[in-house]
Amino acid sequence: MRTPTTLRCRAAVARRVVAVVLLGYMSAAVPVYLVVEGGAGAVELLFGGCLYLLIVAAAIAHAFGLRCRMILDEEGVTFVEPLSEVRFRWDEITAIAIGGDSHTWEVEVRTLTGGHRPGSLKCLKWFGRPRSLRRTVETLERYRARAGAAAADS
Numbered sequence: 001m002r003t004p005t006t007l008r009c010r011a012a013v014a015r016r017v018v019a020v021v022l023l024g025y026m027s028a029a030v031p032v033y034l035v036v037e038g039g040a041g042a043v044e045l046l047f048g049g050c051l052y053l054l055i056v057a058a059a060i061a062h063a064f065g066l067r068c069r070m071i072l073d074e075e076g077v078t079f080v081e082p083l084s085e086v087r088f089r090w091d092e093i094t095a096i097a098i099g100g101d102s103h104t105w106e107v108e109v110r111t112l113t114g115g116h117r118p119g120s121l122k123c124l125k126w127f128g129r130p131r132s133l134r135r136t137v138e139t140l141e142r143y144r145a146r147a148g149a150a151a152a153d154s
Contacts, residue, residue, distance in 0.1 A: 004073040007139060009121050010132040016065045023059035030055060068119045070136075072143050074150070079109075079118035086116060090147035096140050098133065107137055 034048045064082040071078040076089040092111045100106040100122075107121035121136060 002074065004071050005139075005143075007070045007072060007136055008068070009136045012068070012119075012122055012133070013066065015122070016062050016068075019062040020059055020066070023055055023062060026055045027052065027059055065119060070118070070121075070140075072139070074147060076147075077109075077140065077143070079116070081119050086118070088116070090144050091151065093144055096137055096144070098137060105133055107133065107140075109140075 030048060030052045034045060034052075037044075061082070067080060067082060069080045071080065076087060076092070079086045079088075088109065088111060093109055094112060095108075095110040097108050097110065098105060099108055104122050106117045108115045108117050110116075121133065
């Protein structure tokens, strides 16, 4: 039995790292602005404090997103999300497709019970479809085909 393979889409990880860096910068910039501005009233300080807490919460959420990955083995795939894990057997997966919305590429893993869009496979559309996303989908399809062939041999 082969050892499980862990995959991360480089474009998806890069998106999260950039978000953490930018939000980290903003979490430092907001208090500096409030202190330097100095003449801000109580309402401005209250709104600035709320904005600061919102930015810090978003930075922490994106940092948790860095744990997103896929673990592939002969039986199936496990999508490790920021706060949960989802496991699919290869025979449960009916299709793997690349789609998305107006600003992100997403991979949808379709099963008989519905579709799942793992956070480890979500990339920004700014630079076109990332090659690492395509390679990741090809790897998923290769494992799925190998599991189907092994099941047919049995």
